[in-house]
Amino acid sequence: MGExxxxxxxxxxxVEASNVVLSDVDVGRLEALRDRFNVEITQSNNEAIARGDIILLAVKPQQMSEVLAEAKESxxxxxxxxxIVAGAKTEKIASLAGKDIPVIRxxxxxxxxxGKAMSVVSRGAYAGDEDVSIALELFSSVGEAVExxxxxxxxxxxxxxxGPAYFFLMIESLIRAASDAGIDAEVAKKLVVQTMAGSLALLQSTGAEPGELRExxxxxxxxxxxxLKVFEEFGFDTMIQGAIGAAIKRAQDLA
Known part of the structure; x- marks a missing residue:
């Protein structure tokens, strides 16, 4: 995701490449990123953090405490x-960094x-409007971003x-149903993917409500x-509500 x-x-x-310093423990990956993006690299998190005005923390959740503890003085x-560390609260990040620094999650x-992300931006206790604006500008460059x-x-x-997994699951099911009905698998995939893409484009271009377009x-x-009657009979809306509820609960458990 960081790449x-x-x-x-x-x-x-x-962002200008000349203003970027990347840090990673994997030398081979660092060198590949340097060659691809023409940015500076280092294996020292301390160096990267000490030089950074904006620090993008993109490590695995289980690595975060160790990384921040080692770089605390930097x-x-x-x-x-x-x-962008999954589940990591801004309060914990600031605490591990040991300073009242602005943190955006x-x-x-x-x-x-x-380049079509949906990013959700949340400010920590010490982050102001300018900090949020910076984050929104950055993440809007790879899709859409909201606070x-x-x-x-x-x-x-x-x-x-x-959410992307839910849509991919529906696409898989539609392709399978089309194939089972006798349509060639590759043709079925094209039918389904373009129908999904076209439907989303129509929704975005018209500004209409989804229900209006469905009707x-x-x-x-x-x-x-x-x-649609079959979807209703099998409790489609109830199933979606249940799935979202289960995901929320799991996110709470992991936090």
Whole structure:
């Protein structure tokens, strides 16, 4: 995810390569990133943090405490920490850093790899409007970004963080149903993927409510109505509500 974000930031021009210092324990990966993006690299987290005005924390949750503890003395006054560490609260990050530093917590999702992320930005206790604006500008360069209170991060994670998997599951099911009905698998995939892409484009371009567009496709007594009745009979809406609830609970358990 960190690599995808860096590529997006640089490609959009919101960050200059000459201002980037990357740190990682994997020398081979660092060298590959240096060659790809023409940025400076170091194996020292302390050096990267000490030199950074904006510090993007993109480590695994189980590594965060160790990384921040080792670099505790390297944080400078005025530095902004932007964390994409899953489940890590801003209060904990500031505490581990040992300073009253501004921390912004961001939950992007995997469509960032295609420049189509939905990122949720939450400010910590010491972060101000300018800090939030910086984070929103950065993450808007790889898709869309909105600010929400941190106490809604679990709910946002359940919807947009995990959301791509829900859509991929539906796409898989539609492709399988089309194939079972006799359509060639590759053709079925094209039908489903383009229908999904076209439907989203229509929703975004018209500004209409999803329900309006659904009703526009649904003729009384027609094929669409017949299919939607089956969804209703199997409790489609209840199933979605249950899935989101389960994801929220799991996010709370992991926090």
């Amino acid at each position: 995808a974000l860096l590529g997006g930031f640089l490609g959009a021009g919101v 944080f400078r006054e005025g530095s902004l920490v932007i964390s 961001v939950m992007p999702n995997t469509p960032a790899l295609a 929400l209170p941190e106490d809604l991060q679990n709910e946002a994670t359940a919807v947009s963080g995990s 526009a496709v649904t003729s009384p007594g027609g094929t669409t109505e017949a299919a």
